[in-house]
Amino acid sequence: MSDLQQSARTAIELAKKAGAQDAWAAVSRDRSVSLVYRDGKVEKVEESTSRGLGISLYVDGRYSSHSTTDLRPDRLAGFIKEAVALTRVLQPDPYRVIPDPALFKDRPTADLERVDPSVAKLTREQREAWCAEMDAKAHSDARVISAESNLFSGESQGAAASSNGFDGSWEGSYVGYACTATVREGEDKRPEGSAHAVGRFLSGLPEPAAVAALALRRAIDRLGSTKGPTVRTTMVVDPEAAVSLISRALSPLSAASIQQGRSYLAGKQGQKVFGDKLTITDDPLLPRGLSSRHFDGEGISAKRMPLIEAGVVRNYYVDTYYGKKLGMAPTTGSASNRVLGLGNKPLAALIADVQDGIYVTSWLGGNSDPTTGDFSLGLRGHQIKGGKIGAPIGEMNVTGNLAALFAKLAVVGDDPYPYSSLRAPTLVFEDVQFSGT
Structure with missing residues (x-):
């Protein structure tokens, strides 16, 4: 060294x-x-x-x-x-x-x-x-x-x-x-x-x-998978798939995106944008975390920083350059480990509570617009019938707006995905529109 x-x-x-x-x-x-x-x-x-x-x-x-x-x-x-x-x-x-x-x-x-x-x-x-x-x-x-x-x-x-x-x-x-x-x-x-x-x-x-x-x-x-239905119902998102979904929601949380007019979260600091159940902390001091650090790429000393608290936007990722352009004090220029506040139920219990809905296991292409928050994502997963994971489905989409979707976040699981710097658990959203057959 x-x-x-x-x-x-x-x-x-x-x-x-x-x-x-x-x-x-x-x-x-x-x-x-x-x-x-x-x-x-x-x-x-x-x-x-x-x-x-x-x-x-x-x-x-x-x-x-x-x-x-x-x-x-x-x-x-x-x-x-x-x-x-x-x-x-x-x-x-x-x-x-x-x-x-x-x-x-x-x-x-x-x-x-x-x-x-x-x-x-x-x-x-x-x-x-x-x-x-x-x-x-x-x-x-x-x-x-x-x-x-x-x-x-x-x-x-x-x-x-x-x-x-x-x-x-x-x-x-x-x-x-x-x-x-x-x-x-x-x-x-x-x-x-x-x-x-x-x-x-x-x-x-x-x-x-x-x-x-x-x-x-x-x-x-996946054997026997069929095209999913067009339906408005509850969506249960597996922790691994939740990582990608939350990453899309948080991607415009930087001063660079705000200054360049590419953020649906611009001007939202201190405002409630998401649902009560969503709390996310940027934690660079997590032992063994994949993005843990003592300082960031600009030398800014690491500290825990609340991003979202009960749906309220608390902080942005602000580096020296874009902070100076926006008149904002630097916080840190890049994300470290992002940790979600957890609920108290595992996946099986959440599925049982839902009774009927769609269980998303992975996303298949699609896009989201960081400027508006609008998104359209292909998915595959399973139907939920009678509180149990049922037949596999695919060839269907979910569309909407990220802020509106996370406003419908009803339940958060206790099972964060451990193999990512974004620790996301099972997420349950109510009243989600799916397009399929």
Whole structure:
């Protein structure tokens, strides 16, 4: 780590020497490994390592950013000198200023458990063995015609420094596996199911065979799928599918989107936009969280930040640049872990309470407009009949407005999806319009 920190500091010194008034530099080193196993044999193995530097320059009221993978001292000096010279010929931008050093204060020091040492020690033999386990489980049903398993991992280290006093470093690891199984149905149908698990620590993941078993079950559950009905009814959204839905709802919650006129949440701070049941907190201090951090990309010290409280918009993601344009104080420029407030019932109990409706397991294409909040999404899932998950359905859409949809959020489950930086549970919406047959 010390060599990365020194490289970042050296880059700042070189930028100042070349005439920059301010500079921000970040140096990183990354390694990733992926092994793909298909139908009984290894199909592809990829390993990559990279090291690079990114630098932002503030020169005579002008701004630019540059990157390089060549960190040799003589080459780096020439690279930065040329970058400063190029910056001088750009148009001035009065909104481009280096982050206020007051934002660097009170940086948390708690151990966020971002690194699992065992990840770096994984051998190819172990990876192949786990993929073989997944492949065997996925092929354990005679209807399976193909299966693909994947084990992936990575480790990273980095350091950043600024001309106005910032100095920090980070490191992290991740590991995960995924499986997709395809089954035969009749002459021309090939339903498939997928599952994956990813986390900071191996110990936090299920057994690989369990992931494959889930992928197989999901494929088999699709057998006999028919086009869903056109109906207005209750919608139950599986936690994994809820991640994508909430991501769409929150995507315009940034100062950049607001300033560019691309946010249906503009001007809504302090107002109730969603239903009472929706509470979301941005939590960068979550131990082992996939997006946990001590500071963000601008060096702003991490802290928990309420986004939505009982349907009321509390905060936006505000970075220095767009904050200055809008006259808003910076909060943080990017999302970390987003955690939903939970209810007290699991999926099975929620299905039983609903009695009749549509259970959405995944989204199939579609789009949403961040400016208006209007959306149209394809889906697949199951009918809910008599409080139980029934026949599989697909080839149907749900359309509407995200604010209006989340105003109809009636119940939140107690089962957050663990393999994402957005921890979403089962969501139950009332009076939702579906288009199908």
